[in-house]
Amino acid sequence: MRILRVAQDIFPDKVGGAPYHIHALSRDQAEMGHDVTVLTVSNDQSLPQTEQRAGYTLVRLSPRIELFGNALFAGTVKYLRNAREYDVVHAHSHLFSSSNLTAAYSRVTDIPLAVTCHGLMSQRVPEWFSRFHLNTVGRFTYNAADVLFSYTALERERLRDLGVSSDIRVIHNGIDVDRFTPVGKTYDRITDATGPAVVFVGRLVEGKRPRDVLKAFQIVQDNIPEAKLFLCGDGPLRDKLEQIVERENMRESIRFLERVPYQEMPAVYRAADLFVLASRTEGFPRSVMESMACATPVLSTRLEQTEQVIEQAGQTVPVGDTTALAEAMSSMLDDRDALRKLGQAGREIVMREYDWSETVEQTTQALGTISTSTPSQQQVDSDQAEEQVIPAGSNTEHEQ
Template sequence: MIRVAALLGVLRHTTIAYEISEHIGQFPNIEMTVISYNDSLIDDLEIEIDTDVVTVKTLNASNRLDLRAISELHDLLRNESFDLLHTHHNFVGSLGCMVAPSDLPIIDTEHANHKDHYSVAQNLVNSVTLGRANRVVANSQATLDSLYPHERVLVPSNQRCVIYNGVDVDWIDTSTKDKTWRTDSPRVTTVGRLIPVKNQETLINSFSAVLDKVPDAELVIVGSGPRQSALEKIAESNGIQDSITLTGGVSREEVYNILYYSDVFALSSYSEGFCVALLEAMASGCPPVVSNIPVLHEVAGDTAVFVDPEDTEGFSAEITRLLDDEDRYQRYSIETRERARTVFSIKRTAEEYLDLYQEVAEGS
């Protein structure tokens, strides 16, 4: 039996680290404990915990440097006889590395591009503890390639690897039975936090030209964040607010339902660590038109159309072309669905982590 503590910042519908932990916990001879640094009561979590496969402990930290929560984490890692610590999320992962017993093996997963996503301060904090990990896992080759030279010195090449995130096909297929978002209008959907790096502005600015060719089309922007008001104003300034829906935060089941009843998935991000949303759209058979950045080529391969993230004319042209060309649309829909479901199964992700857990635990 390998007893694993997975340390996360929060547990949300979009927390892929928890979803992976839950799938790992389904294997025999693995005992998974997920520690949430910021969440308070388990009953208040927005996700349902499968207590048969994972135990969840919450530390209710009021801020990043909550001394009580750090002390509880310190005691937890020393008193629970864990065989392995798996850290996720930049700052909380660093805390775990600092307070863990020196003989406790650690696997650290890096979820975002270091150069594009993290500030100088965040990278400094991460760098202090990165060398403490026995293995550093990146969720994509692009994330691994983003490590700074000094981070590569701290983590030799034989201690670095890539394990891709995966998609839960059964969950997606179950969610599509709900017809709430069914529509006869052509629908373009994007999913992501409403923050500058996601660059939803390009999609909104491109949509006027889409409406010129497909007047009944609609753009659905799924997600919450500080840019919502600004994005609404951009839609109004283009005079297309009636054709755009900003859903705010919704459950994963509702995201899957929206994607299933969408015709095109569009993403104009400047940077992504992996982009689970793209993978979920692909698994739903929703052809993608996405930013021409390396990590999205990793995920989609030849099954997506790639456009520069600032090219509004390119996005409108490619979205319209997919909506107009039935043969091309069907080819992309079939190929993208097949790629997501065969190459990026979350079961495969869990199996690769299980192999790594066994390697590190036995090697220690």
């Protein structure tokens, strides 16, 4: 198949679960023999507008305007005019104007369109605006899709309640279970510290509620003074969080790891005794599944998308309840045997239900059902691409 993927963010230009998902899916589909082009946005003039990366073609367009981190590409419509050169267009998330515009263009031209829902609510904008956008532009975008991918059956129900009538396929957000394992190197900056280690992984933004993690950890230290908290990530709240740590004289117990290269993330999870997430909303966070794959238990806020899975391998508490978060953190760190059993349970769940190779296979098969190319033409395209594709072991991509 010839696939045009439209995505505002892509790894490693941008870090995060969705950007990495888009990159890895494009990489692996290219390795399968498909011709993949990714249309994205970048204002970094040092990067080429077009490049070959990990077997797929990456096209960067300049942002024309940006609001709440949502960029409208300059030249998007002009590029979409060539969309008929592709068998299918795959857009990502209703939260980005590029996906909304792609949906509108697809409606007019009848180009086969797939859309992946990476979560219904945004962490970048006020909640009222996110709900308004979902019930208007978001619903339009999803109804324009010939096939819509959601991570969970619950998310599919929410989309139906929203009034989305498109064909919805539930495809789990899988993890590379060969990379994220309990056995292997651990992260020195964590293992060199004494005491139980708690790790937060994510962007330092309001939606992730990292201040709740700091406040809860202060309470934990009353019971477990030797415990350490490691914040892995960066973002606009970094300075404010550092000021809190300095003001509360917690520099020795709370440490900022900033951005850790993605290839080193398994070592971070392995070194931790507990992974904590305090978000007010999430899609199906990759960091949770990566932690579980490494047999590191999870403590998270109670989010309907993830609650059922996490409570089989950790604990959940109400959003914004820092006292409950602290109590759960303390009780989990106090029972080492229970932590070990929760970690093993998490690894088993990911191995059984969230293997990344199945995510790629199921997504590719679904795209094939709406593709304009015939099965015989797809085989011809695949055979031709196999002669050009970069072998899996020879590409030099840098992942994060």
